[in-house]
Amino acid sequence: DAGVIQSPRHEVTEMGQEVTLRCKPISGHNSLFWYRQTMMRGLELLIYFNNNVPIDDSGMPEDRFSAKMPNASFSTLKIQPSEPRDSAVYFCASNEGRVESPLHFGNGTRLTVT
C-alpha cells in the first residue's frame, strides 16, 4: 500500500489567496483526520470524518477553513482567504475506525503564507 498521500508537499502563497490541500487515505480505512502542526501549539486536530461524514469539526479555527470528503478515497482542506498565521504543516491521517487503530499519517503539506 502506498500509504496516505498528500499533495502538495509544499505550498507558498500570498495572504488572501485560496489554498487547497488534498489527501488520499489508505484504501479500506474509513476514518480520516486533518491535523495542523506548529512549534507553539503542536499537533492540533482540525476535523475528522468517519465513512465520509464529518464527525467533529470543533477544531477548525474559523470560517475561513473548510473540509470535504466527497468519497472514501479523497478529502480536501481549503483555506480562503489565507493569512500568515495559517503557516504550518498540515497532516492528513487515516485509520480503520476502531478505538485502538493507529493513525497512519501522510507526509504533510508545509504551508507558508506571506
Next chain:
Amino acid sequence: QKEVEQNSGPLSVPEGAIASLNCTYSDRGSQSFFWYRQYSGKSPELIMFIYSNGDKEDGRFTAQLNKASQYVSLLIRDSQPSDSATYLCAVDSGGYQKVTFGTGTKLQVIP
C-alpha cells in the same frame, strides 16, 4: 488546562541508558493511549498503544498507564542515537476517535 501535557525537553540521555518520557491527561473518560515518534521533518509514526492499567512491553519500549493518576509514560531501554526524536503522547478522549496529542518531548541520545 491542556488536555494532554508533556515536558517539552529536550531530554538528554547517554547511549545505553533508560529514557523515561511522561505524559498526563485531563479527561478521566479517556480509554486509549498512544505514543508516537516523530523524526525532524517527518510525520508521526505509532510505536506503542495501551488501554489497560499497568505495563505493556514491546522490545526496548515499555508503556505504563495509571488511570487513577491520569498518567502514562514511555520507557526506552538501551537508548540508541537513532531514538533521538520527538515523542508525542496521544489520548483518545472523545469517545469516538477524537485523538488529542501533547506537544511532545524531544529526546536526545548522546553517543
